[in-house]
Amino acid sequence: MEISPKLFFGLAAVGILVNASGLLLPIMEPDGALYATIAKNMVLSGDYVNLMLEGNDWLDKPHLPFWITALSYNIFGINSFAYKLPAFLFWLAGAIYLFQFAKRILNVKAAQIAVLVYLSAEHLILSNNDVRAEPYLTGLIIAGTYHYFRGYTEERLTHFILGGFMVALGVMTKGPFFGIIVIGGLFTEWIIKKDWNQFRSYRLWISLLVAGVAILPELVSLYIQFDQHPEKWVFGRQQVSGIRFFFIDSQFGRFFNTGPIKGKGDPFFYLHTVLWAFLPWSITLVLYCFSRFRLKGYIGKPGLYLSGASALIGFVLFSLSGFQLPHYLNILFPYFSVIVASYLITMSGAGERAFKVSSTILFWIIAVGITALVFLLKPAFSYYIAILIFCTSIAIYALTKRASSRNIFIRLFLQVMLLNIFLNAVFYPFLFTFQxxxxxxxxxxxxxxxxxxxxxxxxxxxxxxxxxxxxxxxxxxxxxxxxxxxxxxxxxxxxxxxxxxLDNRYRIEILKVFDHFRITRLTGKFV
Missing domain, CATH: 3.40.50 (Rossmann fold)
Structure with missing residues (x-):
């Protein structure tokens, strides 16, 4: 399967614009609005060290996304666009890094497909609307992998240093598990290839030193806010160390369910989450994993072990964790995109037929699903919108009628774009009336x-x-x-x-009543 450069740039432009449309929507509650508010407090107070919420010390996520958002506020003002723009740019940088990485470990045509898969992965598009830390992490994780890959294959210290710096940025965005995924994939490739000299390379240890130095702003901020003030009450107790929380309680505490923030982990949670979050390419990912397909011409190439191992390490870590949320999986999507691209450019026989059939079925499921959702929501001019959407689906199908793998891939990509145009232009504006x-x-x-x-x-x-x-x-x-x-x-x-x-001591006047529903947790009854 091959896509011409002209067509690739056209499809990529569509994908970027659809993702960018989320910048024009308001900020969703609860997490997005919470993070936006903390950064707002930074700007208004002029205090960029202490993370504060409602006048209280806040200890959960590291500082980096808040610093970047605060910088954006200082440039563009305190608004939804300024909150979302930096995250979008990190995500977009991830697409560029993904292209360069896939081009080096596979080839240009695989890199083009990997980028289109990345641009159209459903939960990545959703996360450019409901912005949290994941767009930052998605860009940083593939950037770190790319630089470490080039560093060891080309024996270049510069790329090792850049890789360490990207890992540090990721750790200051989410925590130490980010580094485990990137470095773990690198180590796995060396172990499989028995390239033991890499572990003794001065370049590796310099990069880790760079990462350690680069996270000092985070550690200093935590020390000033918490470790210097054991009298502060956090999580219902005193003598809370911000540095200990950063390295141990935050992520290892969530993983073993021993920290102050607990959940109810399910080892199979991400097995079914990936099926919808990585749509429309999750079925192709499953085909890769469970078919008899082998990458005979590619399996020994540098980089494939690295990306596959990073994806597997991350997936296992998340699955075994005691605290799980669907969007955690997003940072593995660049690796999944490489895997799917490697499958699509070499598939044949039964594997190719399975891709064609499953993709065609999924295309029409999406078409019918959007149309049904229009009738459920009944927005203004709903019948016209439903007719327009269904006719557009038919047009996409007709324009890619020849049942080649290339056409079916393009068809599915465009259908997902149509889905998310509907979501961002009709569905989410409707939901925001309940915020x-x-x-x-x-x-x-x-x-x-x-x-x-x-x-x-x-x-x-x-x-x-x-x-x-x-x-x-x-x-x-x-x-x-x-x-x-x-x-x-x-x-x-x-x-x-x-x-x-009912309290007779006060005279109460209701000035305005607003409809309310937690729109990030939709129910069938609400819809």
Whole structure:
């Protein structure tokens, strides 16, 4: 299967634009709005060392994404676009690094396919809308792998140093497990090839030294905020070490479920997560893993062991972890893209037939699924939208009617683009009407209200309100708190408002009611 350079650049441009459309949407709750608010607090306070949320010390994620976001705020202002843009650029850099990496371990045509797979992987597109740390990590992980690969194959210290620096940036974004995935893949390739001299190479140890030095800003910040202040209360206790949390409690604590942040891990969670998160290429990934297909012409090439081992190490780590979320898997997608590309350029016989049949079925499932979703949501002009979407699907199918692997690949790529155009242009704008905090903040701005707004601690966190609001906000325990200056504006839930209405000591007036639903956890009943 081969795609011409002109067609590749055209498809890549479409993929980048569709991913970029997420920049124009608001920030989703809870995590995206939480991270955006912490960076906002940095800029407003001028304090770039202490991570603060609602006036309290916040210890969970490392500083780097917040520093980068704060820089973006200082350039573009505090808004949704400025929050999402840096993450998008890191993700885009990942596509460039992926092309260079795949070109070196396979060839140009495989690199083109790998990039198109990366641009159209569903959860990567979703993550450019619901931005957390993953777009940063996705770009950094393939960058680190690329530089280490070139460093050892070309014996170039410069690339080892750059590889170590990329690992440091990833560690300052998520934690030590990032380094385990990149370095673990590198070590696995050397072990399989019995290239023991690489472990004694001064280049490797210099790169690790660079990584250790590069994470010092994170360690110093944690020391200043937490280790210097054992009197601070964090996770319901005192004498909490930020440095210990960074190296041990944060990720190893989550992995063994012994840290302050716990979950309920399922070793099979990511087996079914990858089936939808890596759509539309997850079936092709499964075909690669379970067919009798062998990369006879490629298996000995430098880099394939590295990428495959990094993917496997990451997948096993995530699967065995006690704390799991679907978006954690995103950082493995560059490796998956290389694997899928290596399969597609050499498949034949039963493997190729399976790809054609499964991809055609998936194409029509997506077409019918989008159309059905339109009728469920019933947006304005829903019938026209449904007809337009289905006719576009038919047009895509007709334009790629010849059942070659190349045409079927292009067809599926374009169908995923159509799906995400619908999501970002119709579906998500509809969902955002239920993100009450954002609309409450905008209502205050439009009304010219600059008063302090009070929120009860008993109310679930609403970080979208805190991010979009230009009003000062204060959390209180009860309405009798002596910090409240009456008359006072409150942002609260309907149930809390109803209970306040029954209190004869106060005259309560409801100024505005907003629809609310946690839109990142959709239910069939809600849809």
């Amino acid at each position: 009450s905090g954002m609309h409450a903040a905008k209502h205050l701005q439009q009304a010219g209200n600059r008063n302090r707004v009070y929120m009860f601690y008993s109310m679930p966190a609403d970080y979208a309100f805190e991010f979009y609001s230009t009003n000062p906000i204060l959390r209180v325990n009860t309405i009798t708190n002596n910090q409240i200056n009456f008359p006072a504006d409150f942002f609260t839930t309907q149930s809390m408002a109803d209970s306040l209405m």
